[in-house]
Amino acid sequence: MEALKAKDYATDQEVRWCPGCGDYSILKQLQTVFAQLGLDRDEVTIISGIGCSSRFPYYMNTYGMHSIHGRAPAIASGLKMANPALDVWIITGDGDGLSIGGNHLIHLLRRNFNVQILLFNNEIYGLTKGQYSPTSEVDKQTKSSPFGSIDHPINPLALALGADATFVARTLDRDPAHLRDTLSRAHSHRGTSFVEIYQNCNIFNDGAFELYTDKATKSDYTIDLKQGEPLVFGKNADKGIRLDGLKPQLVELNSSGYSVSDLWIHDEKDPTKAHLLSRFFDGSLPRPIGILYQEDRPCYEDLLVSQIDGATEKLGKGNLDQLLKAGMTWKVG
């Protein structure tokens, strides 16, 4: 069989996102990653909920289900139990995954099914035409909040960590290389890989992540996490983060007297560091992208299968006739 190319993972369906939508880039990169990984189209299933982002399955030439709002994690869990060999990807949005679907999300994470879940965070409800979402910043004026929203936003990565996720990462629609790397890493993690993707909705929330994607500001406002490496960032790699006790501190490498060797070394195995990174939100600290946390923990379907195997070994393969005739029986006639 010839190796598949990115375009072989596309369907014949017209892609119906707004021109300029960040979803296009994610679609393209995912197709590319599939090609790079050489995935068998018949072994992949993409399950989504409802939202602009959730249109995704229609555009991927694999198995797929565009399900109902917020329930993709539950459906994917069932599918994965039925057929643990499948390669299951969940596509969700900040509304789909964190508003109506928040509960299924946290239960998916704690159970640790071996699936990837990509949360397209555009900080808005796109499909329903522009209401604020659980990730929208306070005071956001939208159709449903003409006087500004008053809801304190959810921090998706902090929530995922709080729910004992085993793989937590963040990436961006407008950084194709980073996106691809992160998706590949997510795929190679055995367990639930939670990936938040900052995605621009150019119609209802244009520029929400510009600071982190614009060439001019990007390197000063994001920090790309690399396992075992110090937290250095900035256009000239002249800034870093060190730990002052339990507090992250931004330091200028040239002027502050601190050098790279004083910096915090990224360790995706450290839950407390991951916690701190997930809280890099205010003011001066750069927004971390990359893999914040990774942990090995048995995944649900493996435990399920081994429990079944164990029971079968212990009790013998079930015999229906015996089962029906079990317990106290008696004969008539």
Add this chain to the structure above:
Amino acid sequence: MEALKAKDYATDQEVRWCPGCGDYSILKQLQTVFAQLGLDRDEVTIISGIGCSSRFPYYMNTYGMHSIHGRAPAIASGLKMANPALDVWIITGDGDGLSIGGNHLIHLLRRNFNVQILLFNNEIYGLTKGQYSPTSEVDKQTKSSPFGSIDHPINPLALALGADATFVARTLDRDPAHLRDTLSRAHSHRGTSFVEIYQNCNIFNDGAFELYTDKATKSDYTIDLKQGEPLVFGKNADKGIRLDGLKPQLVELNSSGYSVSDLWIHDEKDPTKAHLLSRFFDGSLPRPIGILYQEDRPCYEDLLVSQIDGATEKLGKGNLDQLLKAGMTWKVG
């Protein structure tokens, strides 16, 4: 008006928990706290979901609603918006609050309504007669998991912190004084106070928290957090916790060369310390009780009211006649 006594907060309804159930103690202490705080019975409303614990409102001579499974936070939110002056307490269980109601819980916490939510954690479904719950430990044998459960449990306090709760505490049914103190503190916090209460279900999960409540083991296995004080515990106050970088370390105060002054000082304002405390679960570390975290953040109903006041000030008090006749109108006849 004469001061009310604890028993004045009781109703004439027969209490229907199993004899010996930990819920009795919580009921009694809450009535006592109400009396101590001198609460007006007509200003208090208790909203619960479904479960043994959720029977609570029937036994409290205040306003109350025994609602449906998992939805108490949503109902309480609506009530609090309708009447911000009310003193609203939510009663839930580990199933009610973390299984079916997990999503409403995290949204309640992030919105920070000024209510108290008491989660009676007995690590089991009591009312439905003994299935494992989202807080049950792995491998638990119950009616629905005869071969042992395979679900990694939720850590309620870590989840609450991940959802940006502003008040996070833990207490025990069998420590009346601690229970009362914690409930009082919860009441005085302005915002959503999340209190996990370890509660013994003597029928389906007897002894789940014995280590933390039994006189013999209690002081060695729990640590009572006190603001500004070092983390000392043990029967003879001879053990402590210090921080080794980002890692909590248990030290014997007499033998290890460490003294009280080396220990971690509890600071309920520090989110990272709270995070670490919420993760005191394995092996040697004592289980923290008391207030892990407290933060001041505007509560939802205050923002709502001030937004309404602001709009009214800006636009003038709404005039229905004008509203009906707004926009382009024309006369016929």
Add this chain to the structure above:
Amino acid sequence: MTKETKKQETSEITIKFAGDSGDGMQLTGSLFTNNAALFGNDLATFPDFPAEIRAPLGTLSGVSGFQLHFGSREIFTPGDRYDVLVAMNAAALKVNLGKLKKGGTLIVNTEGFDSKNLKIAHYDRPVPEEDDELKSSYELIPIQVTKLTRTALEGVDLSNKEKDRCKNMFVLGFLYWRFNRDPTTTINSLKKKFASKPVLLEANLAVLQAGFNYGDTTETFTVTYDIPPAQMPEGLYRNIMGNEALVLGLIAASERSHLPLFYGSYPITPASDILHLLSRHKNFGVKTFQAEDEIAGIGSAIGAAYGGHLAVTGTSGPGMALKGEALGLALMLELPLVIINVQRGGPSTGLPTKTEQADLLQAMYGRNGESPVAVIAASSPGDCFDTAYEACRIAVEHMTPVIMLSDGYIANGAEPWKVPEVEQLSPIQSVTPESPEEGISFQPYSRNENLTRAWATPGMKGFAHRVGGLEKEALTGNVSYDPANHEYMVKIRQAKVDRIAQFLPKASINKGAAQGDILLLGWGSTLGVLDSTTTELIDKGLAISHLHLRYLNPFPEGLPELLANFKTIIVPEINNGQLSKIIKERFLVPVIPFNKIQGLPINKTELKDFIYALLESEENGSIKS
């Protein structure tokens, strides 16, 4: 050029404006609508947005349309077929041509038919100017709109992109000429809209004028049309969309009941606008809450109702399915609660942007156990006001959940609406509890003569009590497992809802005689088409009448008697026969369903055809029900 234009009077016209999302067709349509309304025409409109997502330029799925039906006589619906179609590009033509009347006027922007457009739209006919079939079937008016617009704006300090956005004004001006409209009201609107942008204002006005002049100076038309004002009842009017009217109805009910309004909802098409519109009216004390899901939407509303607010939650079909369990709680608690379902095409996610009436049975039965609630339905955009008001009245006065059904068609459709006077809105009285006697505790489930319990809300002194979803003991509301009590409570909850009928207007015929051969029995958004069909067929000599139900549970008194007055009952619905089922079950009378399940309103032609076919088969003795 010589020019001779004839004026011709006409009683009604349907225009469809269609183009790309960016072509400004909604604005064009609205401006024409306002102009016609102020002039005194009766009218009905319906926008036709692309489904869900902003589709790429020039695609079929990106076509945005606005349909306007206006006339000098009573107008019931946005019209079945178009007299005039404006198509700004190939996709717009392809999507809409099928509904242009033979011989109708087809105005096309020729620049929307370049090769790129044709390809994207999979347009496989010749371009209009070269399409002989098209030319022989319709009055084709090809216009180079972009070019003419730019020409009109020569020298104006705007980029070409900005100039091109005035294109729609050219079309509008042209139509104004054609229908002999005075553009003043539109000019005033534009002045308001562009008050802070004088250059844009100037440009728009210039292009509007240019379009008008284009008609006047080219020989394109030989005829222009006059549509005189319609006869309408005296009063102050405004043009209103269904969701807008609904929102006003809720606010009015809040004022007239002296109960603050609470709206807890999760966005969903086509109900979201209720949330949007209400959230602007905070200065009426309106509290809106964008909940995390539909269950929290109704949950918060139940909490607010317990707290003494006029509590409302709104959604569409899939969200309604999620609310079923909590709705059961509300009816057990016997709290006032209005649940709005703006129906859309189902089942499941279905056709979110299309209309349907297929959630009636869900409204009646979509919960566990014996769980009767009141159900009422709005029948036109303006009627959404009255129906919402009625829903609130019934909920508050009878302490019951009320489901109000609307649908995508009337939610987004518009019509002239006679603005009511506030004092004429009947006040809404809630049932307040009497102070319990000393030593006797309050009985939350004791009932008045309407079987309604009193509304004691937390904070009220002396009424502390507990409610819940377990079966309640009559009077005390305590939990009761007593068998006889359960039966009693099930029956009393049913009787309470049934008793509402005593407070409703008796059933009456909307149009036609009180007895006859055929009764068109309808509910909801089919009002317009049933009424106009009936009018027309009565004119044609048929003994046909129309009865439209606002109250679906309970039915109004006198309904069975009226049904018995007709030989044949036809029930037209935009579903697979749901009211049909209920009527048959309730009254054991045969009915003939007319079901259209295409996500579209029923149109007069197809209904008439159906009735005539029926009459024919009746003559042949083969009628069956």
Add this chain to the structure above:
Amino acid sequence: MTKETKKQETSEITIKFAGDSGDGMQLTGSLFTNNAALFGNDLATFPDFPAEIRAPLGTLSGVSGFQLHFGSREIFTPGDRYDVLVAMNAAALKVNLGKLKKGGTLIVNTEGFDSKNLKIAHYDRPVPEEDDELKSSYELIPIQVTKLTRTALEGVDLSNKEKDRCKNMFVLGFLYWRFNRDPTTTINSLKKKFASKPVLLEANLAVLQAGFNYGDTTETFTVTYDIPPAQMPEGLYRNIMGNEALVLGLIAASERSHLPLFYGSYPITPASDILHLLSRHKNFGVKTFQAEDEIAGIGSAIGAAYGGHLAVTGTSGPGMALKGEALGLALMLELPLVIINVQRGGPSTGLPTKTEQADLLQAMYGRNGESPVAVIAASSPGDCFDTAYEACRIAVEHMTPVIMLSDGYIANGAEPWKVPEVEQLSPIQSVTPESPEEGISFQPYSRNENLTRAWATPGMKGFAHRVGGLEKEALTGNVSYDPANHEYMVKIRQAKVDRIAQFLPKASINKGAAQGDILLLGWGSTLGVLDSTTTELIDKGLAISHLHLRYLNPFPEGLPELLANFKTIIVPEINNGQLSKIIKERFLVPVIPFNKIQGLPINKTELKDFIYALLESEENGSIKS
């Protein structure tokens, strides 16, 4: 003491064992049941647990009961009224006395009537021995059970508390004597149960014997009763509860379809036991998943169905309300899915531990849009096996969700069940897709002659395709907003479900002639009482028949013809008339509902009374429907 015991033969007996939760009444009842079954009696049982919570000792709400009806003739129900009541304490007597037949036998443990017991139970009569009214109405047998038990165990090395736990064996022994039962089977059961605890075994056997001897040696009774074996069809039998049979039905369907079984569910009374029982059978490859809520329960099942498993989800009313939206998705996806609703008293949380049939309309209509699914109902504990099997068969062979209704009464009730032979269970055939031709892509929505699409599951080579909840294009399954396609799809989904009727057994009369005066038309758990009532009334000379529906959607063919054969159709239901509604709507025939809404099964007496009253009013010409 002289002793003269008469033996008397009797055809049926109903015994109620009642006591505190801790008194071991469930075990006592089960042991007697097994003994009777092995002896060859036909029987039916029903446990009557305290509501939800383990209530304090001696309270009314803490009473636990077990009802056994056994006989030498066909037994249909656990019995209306008791011939024998065993009351271990005051509360148990108070709760149950009302149902003891006048002249019936009342065995009381006098030690359960001390002042503490009387107070807790609010017992306001004299203690039984001093209650003249009681003594004159019933055959009172007061026994000091505790004292006699301890006496029997004198010298045994057990604490008093442990000894007292053998009390129930005393009662059982006593009853065995009274009904001339050979205790061998019970002795064997006890030996098995206490195999590892010889002291306890010894104690239990000793007390059992003591109870037996007590009857034999005191002059308490003058009569003992013989209930000879019943005539039953040949075969191997076991006693089975409804939920147990249901679980076996699912596992059997899994085996016979060669599809692994998946069960996704959230616990809820009275459905939880399905989860419990299935989770023990992992060695059959059964996958059980305790989901975070009911939505995740059905969601996971949809995922498993997509993945090719025999997917089942189960719940009770409130949970069913939550599943509505996802059920809509399943029917749009046209995947096989079985949804079990073990009904309980509603609405809302209602009466969780009581039975009801009030979720039928919810099953039919509880979703948005036109959303037909198959609905079938089990009619007895043993029938849960067949019905569950049928539900799976229909789901898999017709690619549709199937709602299976059971209820608390049959779920927890038990009866002898003839164990089927595996090979006699008709194999279940899923519809597998044919390999698409080269270059032509797979059409997931193309249908076979039964209008059923094929089941292509992820992992199958060459069938990659997308499904979803938006309206689908016929054949391709692509999203389609086309109006005509929508109507076509709505109708085909309906037609597909309707067509199932062609594969079902034709409607037939359960008992009585195929025509006559009265038809008792029922569904679900009323089978037993309808059948026995019919039998009895036929004996009395009435032209009455009984027809019981397993298939509620679609109805079996031939039903309207049968209905037309009867002058009067009575529809008895444990609800407010739900099947009544459907029958009227579907067939436009008048029916007379008999509704009991008390959380309890219908009993024969009340139904007979109703029928006689009806006949009387009929004679008076006043019958109405």
